[in-house]
Amino acid sequence: MRARVKILDVFSGRYSVFISEEEAKKAKLHPDDLVKVESGKKTIYGSLVISNLVGSGEIGVSKDVLQLHSLSEGEVVTVTPVGTPESVRYIKKKMHGEKLRKVEIEAIVRDIVDRKLRDIEISSFVTALEINGLDMDEIAALTVAMAETGDMLDIDRKPIMDVHSIGGVPGNKTNILVVPIVAAAGLTIPKTSSRAITSAAGTADVVEVFANVSFSLDEIKRIVEKVGACLVWGGALNLAPADDITIKSERALSVDPPGLMLASIMSKKYAMGSQYVLIDIPTGKGVKVETMEEARSLARDFIELGKRLGQYVEVAITYGGQPIGHTVGPALEAREALSALMTGKGPGSLIEKATGLAGILLEMGGVAPAGMGKKMAKEILESGKAWEKMKEIIEEQGGDPNIKPEDIPIGDKTYTFTAPTSGYVTWIDNRAITGIARAAGAPEDKGAGLELYVKVGEKVKEGDPLFTIHAESEARLDQAIVFARRTEPIRIEGMVLQRIGNI
Ligand SMILES: O=P(O)(O)OC[C@H]1O[C@H](OP(=O)(O)O)[C@H](O)[C@@H]1O
Numbered sequence: 001m002r003a004r005v006k007i008l009d010v011f012s013g014r015y016s017v018f019i020s021e022e023e024a025k026k027a028k029l030h031p032d033d034l035v036k037v038e039s040g041k042k043t044i045y046g047s048l049v050i051s052n053l054v055g056s057g058e059i060g061v062s063k064d065v066l067q068l069h070s071l072s073e074g075e076v077v078t079v080t081p082v083g084t085p086e087s088v089r090y091i092k093k094k095m096h097g098e099k100l101r102k103v104e105i106e107a108i109v110r111d112i113v114d115r116k117l118r119d120i121e122i123s124s125f126v127t128a129l130e131i132n133g134l135d136m137d138e139i140a141a142l143t144v145a146m147a148e149t150g151d152m153l154d155i156d157r158k159p160i161m162d163v164h165s166i167g168g169v170p171g172n173k174t175n176i177l178v179v180p181i182v183a184a185a186g187l188t189i190p191k192t193s194s195r196a197i198t199s200a201a202g203t204a205d206v207v208e209v210f211a212n213v214s215f216s217l218d219e220i221k222r223i224v225e226k227v228g229a230c231l232v233w234g235g236a237l238n239l240a241p242a243d244d245i246t247i248k249s250e251r252a253l254s255v256d257p258p259g260l261m262l263a264s265i266m267s268k269k270y271a272m273g274s275q276y277v278l279i280d281i282p283t284g285k286g287v288k289v290e291t292m293e294e295a296r297s298l299a300r301d302f303i304e305l306g307k308r309l310g311q312y313v314e315v316a317i318t319y320g321g322q323p324i325g326h327t328v329g330p331a332l333e334a335r336e337a338l339s340a341l342m343t344g345k346g347p348g349s350l351i352e353k354a355t356g357l358a359g360i361l362l363e364m365g366g367v368a369p370a371g372m373g374k375k376m377a378k379e380i381l382e383s384g385k386a387w388e389k390m391k392e393i394i395e396e397q398g399g400d401p402n403i404k405p406e407d408i409p410i411g412d413k414t415y416t417f418t419a420p421t422s423g424y425v426t427w428i429d430n431r432a433i434t435g436i437a438r439a440a441g442a443p444e445d446k447g448a449g450l451e452l453y454v455k456v457g458e459k460v461k462e463g464d465p466l467f468t469i470h471a472e473s474e475a476r477l478d479q480a481i482v483f484a485r486r487t488e489p490i491r492i493e494g495m496v497l498q499r500i501g502n503i
């Protein structure tokens with residue numbers, strides 16, 4: 001059918017094409033059918049919504065479509081139904097545990113980027129990968145396909161450093177310290193992050209509290225050429241565009257299948273032209289990698305994938321057995337990260353990890369002698385040079401460089417849990433801490449999250465505060481309290497863990 005475009009004031013989180021009930025009946029179209037919209041050289045795919053928000057002879061498009069394609073009000077287009085894409089067959093192949101060929105992986109990625117695959121099919125792909133995994137040939141093909149379906153950054157500087165955490169551990173604001181420390185030493189580090197996947201705050205969610213994170217590649221190039229670094233969101237760029245689309249399904253399911261994780265991270269590094277990449281693998285109970293053995297095996301995969309892409313990769317296996325620092329949630333983490341940069345001081349778990357990672361990068365980039373990187377990183381942090389660099393980054397990214405951490409608003413609906421008994425803290429449950437912060441509204445509600453007053457090994461007295469939940473609404477606060485009561489986020493020796501009645 002031919003129709004005139006009507007731009008609807010709707011964000012549906014997907015590519016939606018609206019037609020009226022009458023037109024749908026005539027054309028035998030059904031809700032959620034995949035349709036192709038063509039106008040001149042433009043081809044857009046979307047799923048159908050039947051609605052009388054549009055009249056006959058019109059098609060409505062949600063504003064989501066306009067973020068990537070220019071369509072104007074009144075433009076005449078043709079709309080045709082499209083059958084199930086061929087790539088769905090390849091997804092089914094993976095469901096049955098078969099190995100995918102390079103061309104099949106490329107077709108899946110192309111169809112994800114073109115929006116020919118809808119959420120339901122993408123979630124099935126993610127689930128199939130979670131269950132059946134990918135081998136190194138498949139991972140390499142996926143990584144290159146993800147990078148090559150988007151733009152590539154070309155910065156005329158050498159060496160280009162990068163750091164990326166596989167995530168999973170609550171409170172992981174570490175790279176917000178690592179990037180300015182490394183850049184203050186004169187190295188170039190154009191850091192892209194994703195938003196939260198399994199946690200309550202991804203690095204992009206945290207940085208967004210005090211600076212913009214959505215930039216075009218040209219803007220990034222300008223920022224990095226000026227200050228040597230950036231801290232931006234990968235999803236805002238047309239950089240490995242399949243990544244942010246698959247992350248949406250991963251976030252909903254709270255899974256991050258290793259093969260997809262490798263491709264997600266390394267496709268961004270490849271597209272950014274990073275030559276020396278440090279991967280952080282937090283390891284411990286309740287995070288993505290629970291044992292040192294698994295961590296070493298994943299490390300080998302990252303190094304091998306790097307070799308295939310022509311990148312030099314090193315891996316740091318780090319302690320992920322409990323949250324990093326004392327805060328979880330975008331605004332609370334932003335406060336903690338900025339104050340550590342400003343004062344050079346902060347929780348040991350944050351400072352030691354950040355300077356440890358930065359130190360490795362300083363050695364990889366050839367600005368610190370072997371074995372001296374961490375010391376140099378600490379000096380850069382304590383001297384205030386890292387903070388000066390961070391202020392430059394904030395300013396270039398449109399934030400206020402004179403920001404005071406304590407002025408960052410945090411959720412004012414609060415509730416504090418106290419120790420039910422005296423003793424030593426024996427365990428903090430990462431999954432429960434993330435669950436509480438998410439129930440409180442993080443990462444979408446920036447002020448939501450929690451503040452931890454104790455870490456494993458510390459002694460508490462009955463009644464001492466253990467943690468405070470912050471939320472932006474009473475309803476979310478209540479949900480987080482209920483979640484916290486159902487789980488057992490902080491275990492203290494001597495505590496009655498569970499009472500089982502005689503029934
Ligand atoms: O913890 P979850 O949400 O699973 O993983 C996602 C986080 O891990 C990575 O961290 P970084 O950007 O290297 O600091 C991602 O970019 C993202 O911020």
Ligand SMILES: Nc1ccnc(=O)[nH]1
Pocket residue numbers: 165166167193194197256260261262264265
């Ligand atoms: N799957 C991923 C984990 C961590 N960071 C990413 O960018 N992607």
